[in-house]
Structure formats: C-alpha cells, structure tokens
Amino acid sequence: MYKYTICFIQRGDKILMLNRENPVWMGIWNGVGGKIEKGETPLEGVLREVKEETGIELDHAEYKGTVTWSVDDSYIGGMYAFVAQLPETYDYYTPIKTDEGILDWKDISWVLHPENLGMANLKYFLKTMLSDSHTYDHRFKYRNGEVIDFKSEILDTTIFL
Template sequence: MIPSPVDWESWRAQIHATLMFIIRDGEILLIEKKRGLGAGKINGPGGKIDPGETPLECAVRETREELGITALRPVKHGELHFAMSDVPDILCHVFLARAFEGRPHETEEAVPLWCRLDEIPYDRMWRDDIHWLPRLIDGRKFHGRFVFEGEEVIWQDLQLDVFWP
C-alpha cells in the first residue's frame, strides 16, 4: 500500500456528521440531495452534528428532516474519515436501520429514492461509497479513511469488522 499523504495521527475533523441508511425488503432508501455539500448526488440522509447532540440523535433527526420518517433501532456500522482538498475535513458516523415509521417524502433538502440492493447508482454517488457501502449492506462494521483531491479518491484505507463501544 502506498503511504497516506495525510498524517492521520494528527488529523482532526473540522466537521462531525452522520449518514443513515435504511434497508428493507431487498431495497435501500437513498436520497438525491437538493442543496448543500453533495447537492445533486445520491447518498443516505444525514448531516452535521449539532452542539450537544450525539451522532445517533443527529442521524435520526437528519433522516426525519430530509425524508419525514423516523428510523427505528439504528445501529452504528462505521466511521469514515475524509481528508478533503476543497472542503473542511469530515468525520462521519454511519448508521443502518431496517425499519422506520412514517412515509418517505420529498422535502426542501432531498428526494427519496428506493433502490434494489443490486442496482445502487454508484456512478451518481461520492467516489468512496462503492468501497464501504457494500460492506454496510452485508452487515459488516468498518472504519475508513479517504483522501480526496476534488471529486477523486487519491488514497484509501478500509478496515472491516471493527467493533464500537
């Protein structure tokens, strides 16, 4: 493996954020983001953690705000560290739920998009997603570090079967 261009020992995220993925009946609930970082891309609902809020509380809140639903019994499956060239560095907590209350609907922030698990539109997503999202779908826990130059991943490290406290 080539050495990382980032000193991960001293790296500190400027933004702490979350993503929530809901899988049910062989499909995954994604969003087409309408504004903010990643506008126009497909992703899971999520966003910045507010002061005093836990990552889990944020993931549930953001899913409610972006899709109008409440994720039930979400479980943390990953942490993603993003060293970005053109936006502040991000630490993202990734959650998976298999049930929810409500009916997903379009909001000012997002358009809901159900996809079959074998038809995920990776070509419309962030370039790192193809590396870790299949692991999430398989129920694995992970820790990923990605270095971006613009839209491209120039370095990555993905560790599987990580356990969270």
Template sequence: MKYTLCFLKKDDEVLMLLRAKEPNKGKWNGVGGKIEHEETPVENCKREVLEETGLQLKNQIFKGMIALNGIECIYVFASNDFEGNILPSDEGILEWKKLDWILSSKGVVENIPFFIEDVIDFTIEPKVYDCSYSDSGELTEIQVKLFQPL
C-alpha cells in the same frame, strides 16, 4: 465538524436521497447531517432521518466511520427498523434503490460503492473508511480498517 449518514434498508432496497444542496448536490447519498452542539451521533441520526424522510427510527446500528482526508468525521448508521411514511424533503428526492443500481450508478456519491455492502449487512462489524481526495475533489484512495473504540 462531525456528521452522520444513515442508510435505511427495506427488503432488497436502500433509501437514497438525490441531494438538492451541497455537499454532493445532484448525487445520490444516504440521509444525515451535521451533529448539533450537545447532540450525540445517535440523537443526530434519529433527528436527521425524521426531518429528511418523515420516517422514525425504532433502532439503528452503528456501522463505522468515514474520514475525509483525515479531517471530517461521518458516523455511519444503518437501519431496517423504522416506521412511518416517506414525506417530501427539502433536501432532495427520496427513492428506494436496488443495491446493484447503487453499485453501478455514476450518479451515486463516489465513495458509497466501496462501503455500502458492508453497511447494510447487519452481521458485519463496524469499520473505518478513510477516504483520500485530491485538491480537485477526486477520490484517490480508500483504506478500510476495523473500527476500534477507544
């Protein structure tokens, strides 16, 4: 399966979602979701951000991919170019969080601190974040490589 994940940046804060549903229920994450049939990652990113936040992306930047145990693929985007007002979400609670909080909080999805600084820095090239997990779901390793399109 393929998914998107988007991090919205406003000044020195990032919009985070305290997930009400699995996966990562009870953890803070970016917004995104499963790519539907015949939907591109960019189309999915725009749709998911609008559905989950009420914000309309005017522009999003591809920041790379997250591989989970080499199987699932998450296309990662970031944006500081959006409009609208945040609306309540069925997916969870939305809050603007400072980067320091994201990097130090135990409530954040555990792989995010390894890549969030690169993702919200619009001058850094896209990368692949290959995350390995144990059978019990513990993050065991992250390998970072430059994204190389086919």
C-alpha cells in the same frame, strides 16, 4: 468527534436514497443524515436527521463505523455511519420531494452498480456496511476532487454513541 451522520435505511433489497439538492453533493444520491447538534450523541443526531429529512421515526439504527476523508492534504472531516432496517411491509411511497432533495427507494444492486456515476462514493463501503457485522473506519483521500486512496480498518467497538 465528527460533525456529521449518515444513515442507510434498508427495506428488503432496497435502500432509501436522497438525491441532494444543495452543494456539496448536489445531484448525487446518498443516504440521509446531517450535522450533529450541540449536546447530541451521533445516534441521537442521526435519528433526528432521519425524522427531519424523511418523516420516518426510527427507534434504532445500527452503528456501522465512520467515513472519514482528507482533501488535498489540508482538510480532514468525517461522519458516523448507521444502517436501519424497516420491515418490507412498511409503507413509504416514493419519490418524495423534500427541502433536502428527492427521496426514492433504490435497489441495492442499482446503488452498487459499478457503472452508476450518480452515487456518492458508496461503492467503496456500502456493501461492507450492509453485510459485515464489524464496524469500520472507511478512509478516503481526495486530491483535486478525485479519490486517490481508500482504506478500511476495523474499529474498536467500545465507542459510546
């Protein structure tokens, strides 16, 4: 079991993004999420984290797979990834300063723009998560802080969350 979750909250053609204030991804835009607490399922953990970080109380998030990584052939980690849909009429005004950083709605085209250097490595997998009905393991291999390999593989959907 992995330690972390991440959720991409979509409202129409926008995604609620968090510009993280603390390391490891300080100053980088990413989805919301965090550590799974003892006794929680990944789904319970992501719903709690979304509420804590945004104040939004979701009743559902769709499991979209995992994002896993190895760093310098020594450390291996991963997180469970989810997508949640809000109605376009859902009122949530941004930007908002939180303990975690700054929340803001960003156009999906801006998030996925190839020249956007302020994003976590979402350009590798977010489009697939938003548009493909399959669940995937998106695997990164890092060396000296750089992505040296990335692969996606369809996961067995019998995982229980």
